[in-house]
Amino acid sequence: MDIDWTAARFFLDVALVAGMIYVWWTNRNRATAASIREVDKRVDQLDAQLKRRPSFDDLDRIRDDMHGISRGMAEISTQMQATNSLLNRLHEYLLTERGNHRRDQ
Numbered sequence: 001m002d003i004d005w006t007a008a009r010f011f012l013d014v015a016l017v018a019g020m021i022y023v024w025w026t027n028r029n030r031a032t033a034a035s036i037r038e039v040d041k042r043v044d045q046l047d048a049q050l051k052r053r054p055s056f057d058d059l060d061r062i063r064d065d066m067h068g069i070s071r072g073m074a075e076i077s078t079q080m081q082a083t084n085s086l087l088n089r090l091h092e093y094l095l096t097e098r099g100n101h102r103r104d105q
Contacts, residue, residue, distance in 0.1 A: 054062075
């Protein structure tokens with residue numbers, strides 16, 4: 001029995017190439033599955049962040065509160081201007097009266 005070594009080597013090379021293709025294919029799928037799991041984790045983290053963000057109702061309440069604070073600050077500002085004006089008039093009065101009082105003596 002004579003063995004054809006060229007044919008045997010050819011079939012061995014075909015088996016090695018088939019094995020390399022199988023290993024490449026399984027590693028490719030494994031890497032893809034790992035990538036998908038990583039993306040899933042990031043999507044879950046993003047989803048958790050989005051659940052914690054304020055809703056439109058929350059923003060409307062904050063906007064209403066800000067308007068209330070703004071109105072309150074406007075009232076305080078008006079009262080402070082009136083008080084400042086009154087203090088200025090009182091100051092002028094005291095300076096005028098004190099100046100007149102010293103001249104009379």
